[in-house]
Amino acid sequence: MARTVTAWATATAVEPRRFVHGLSLESMMNRAMARACAGAVSAWLALGGVADGQGAGARPRGDKGDKQDAGAKAPKATAESFHPGKSTWAKFTERKIDPARVEPSEAELAARFGLENLGPRASDGIVEYRHPKVGMKFVFVPAGAFPMGSNHGEIFANRMVIDSAIRGKADDSYFGNEQPQSQVYVSPYFIGVYEVTNAEYRAFLEEWQAGKVPAECEWPLLFGKVSHTPYLTGDPRRAPFNGDRQPVIGIGWLNAWAFARWMGGRLPTEAEWEKAARGTDARLFPWGNRYDPMRANLCESQNYRLLEVGTYPGGRSPYGCYDMAGNAAEYCLDAFEESLLRNLPLSNPCLVERYPGRDRRAQRGGSYNRFGFLFKGRTAARGFSKLVPRFPDPTKESMDPFPITEYLFGGMRVVLSPLDQLLSPEDIERLRADQKAIETKRLEAIRRKNAEAGRTGTPTIPSLPGGVPQRGDGELGRDDDGAEDGEGGSEDGGGG
Numbered sequence: 001m002a003r004t005v006t007a008w009a010t011a012t013a014v015e016p017r018r019f020v021h022g023l024s025l026e027s028m029m030n031r032a033m034a035r036a037c038a039g040a041v042s043a044w045l046a047l048g049g050v051a052d053g054q055g056a057g058a059r060p061r062g063d064k065g066d067k068q069d070a071g072a073k074a075p076k077a078t079a080e081s082f083h084p085g086k087s088t089w090a091k092f093t094e095r096k097i098d099p100a101r102v103e104p105s106e107a108e109l110a111a112r113f114g115l116e117n118l119g120p121r122a123s124d125g126i127v128e129y130r131h132p133k134v135g136m137k138f139v140f141v142p143a144g145a146f147p148m149g150s151n152h153g154e155i156f157a158n159r160m161v162i163d164s165a166i167r168g169k170a171d172d173s174y175f176g177n178e179q180p181q182s183q184v185y186v187s188p189y190f191i192g193v194y195e196v197t198n199a200e201y202r203a204f205l206e207e208w209q210a211g212k213v214p215a216e217c218e219w220p221l222l223f224g225k226v227s228h229t230p231y232l233t234g235d236p237r238r239a240p241f242n243g244d245r246q247p248v249i250g251i252g253w254l255n256a257w258a259f260a261r262w263m264g265g266r267l268p269t270e271a272e273w274e275k276a277a278r279g280t281d282a283r284l285f286p287w288g289n290r291y292d293p294m295r296a297n298l299c300e301s302q303n304y305r306l307l308e309v310g311t312y313p314g315g316r317s318p319y320g321c322y323d324m325a326g327n328a329a330e331y332c333l334d335a336f337e338e339s340l341l342r343n344l345p346l347s348n349p350c351l352v353e354r355y356p357g358r359d360r361r362a363q364r365g366g367s368y369n370r371f372g373f374l375f376k377g378r379t380a381a382r383g384f385s386k387l388v389p390r391f392p393d394p395t396k397e398s399m400d401p402f403p404i405t406e407y408l409f410g411g412m413r414v415v416l417s418p419l420d421q422l423l424s425p426e427d428i429e430r431l432r433a434d435q436k437a438i439e440t441k442r443l444e445a446i447r448r449k450n451a452e453a454g455r456t457g458t459p460t461i462p463s464l465p466g467g468v469p470q471r472g473d474g475e476l477g478r479d480d481d482g483a484e485d486g487e488g489g490s491e492d493g494g495g496g
Contacts, residue, residue, distance in 0.1 A: 279318030328411025
């Protein structure tokens with residue numbers, strides 16, 4: 001009996017299935033029940049049940065005692081598999097939480113960054129601060145631990161999330177990259193009340209065009225120069241997205257990095273972003289556990305257009321941030337890695353560069369467009385975008401069934417933190433050497449492909465981080481691991 005039940009439950013739980021259009025909610029619930037049944041049987045056997053001749057109290061065959069959440073399947077190891085020990089973590093990242101750690105107070109941090117205290121807001125009593133540059137507003141997030149990530153049960157037990165995943169044709173891998181849940185410590189910081197607006201970004205753009213932005217504001221691993229002009233600037237198709245109070249979109253991660261450094265801050269780490277969005281009670285959305293289309297500019301709200309920041313005051317997070325679900329998808333500091341939460345340091349985690357290297361950066365919060373389903377707007381949902389976005393050529397006719405403005409969704413939010421040392425000079429030298437090797441490897445790949453196709457000429461790759469190719473470089477419009485843009489996160493960047 002035990003053998004039969006174990007075999008049925010395990011087979012049903014482990015068999016990989018995709019959420020395809022039309023798959024019923026009941027099918028997914030049955031799968032979740034099968035996992036629970038398999039866990040219960042395994043626990044019973046471990047406590048004294050007998051199966052296949054094992055003695056009382058013995059662990060069933062194949063059970064290696066892994067405490068990982070049953071819903072978070074570890075990927076098979078390949079040549080491109082993530083190596084945490086060889087990857088580059090921020091200098092402030094620590095493996096364990098130090099209970100004796102001393103942190104600066106809110107007042108000390110405010111004085112360090114020259115912030116003006118505006119007093120408590122009338123709506124919720126949260127104190128706002130104003131930055132002297134462009135008048136950007138910030139709120140304080142205190143030090144402490146919070147639950148980062150998701151548990152399998154809270155995902156599959158929520159009908160709205162599963163229904164949304166069916167509509168978005170998401171598969172198991174989308175939810176697997178946010179499991180398991182862990183208590184993660186984050187030091188105190190200030191974070192922008194709103195997403196960076198067009199008006200704020202224009203001030204930066206004007207200084208950059210005038211040559212007044214210091215070179216130190218650029219990403220330290222940048223080989224050449226990068227344009228900070230947003231995509232489709234000057235194109236009439238961008239007009240609906242140019243409002244002063246609308247979030248700036250159509251920028252890349254490198255642009256977001258430079259703006260944040262120009263402000264005297266940086267991009268938020270994934271942990272900082274998630275804590276600011278969900279607080280310490282593990283809520284699914286910034287306002288609570290039930291989705292409300294009148295609290296976020298996501299696909300289900302049916303606006304299908306970019307709104308001014310702060311349009312939905314009911315969607316504020318516990319610390320007073322607006323639009324952390326929907327509107328613009330927000331870049332984070334970390335390199336994106338699907339298995340990050342299975343290898344997560346517990347104090348100020350930040351994966352600066354993955355090993356082996358890959359052209360992906362984390363993105364959070366969902367977006368306004370037709371791909372911005374509510375399951376992507378959850379506080380724990382993780383997505384990615386290319387380090388250098390591959391925007392289509394606006395002067396050429398596209399076979400894409402969606403308008404070119406669908407590529408306008410990537411935005412940002414700024415963090416002010418005393419933890420700003422990411423890379424040592426030795427790290428920078430080593431990573432630049434690694435990137436040169438990647439560039440050489442990709443050039444050889446282009447030469448081979450050209451030779452097979454009978455093409456002549458010398459292939460070139462623009463001088464960008466990691467030798468990242470742009471559109472027009474043939475097969476190198478793919479990741480090193482063969483995934484298309486956005487694959488594994490979402491069609492619009494996963495978090496966005």
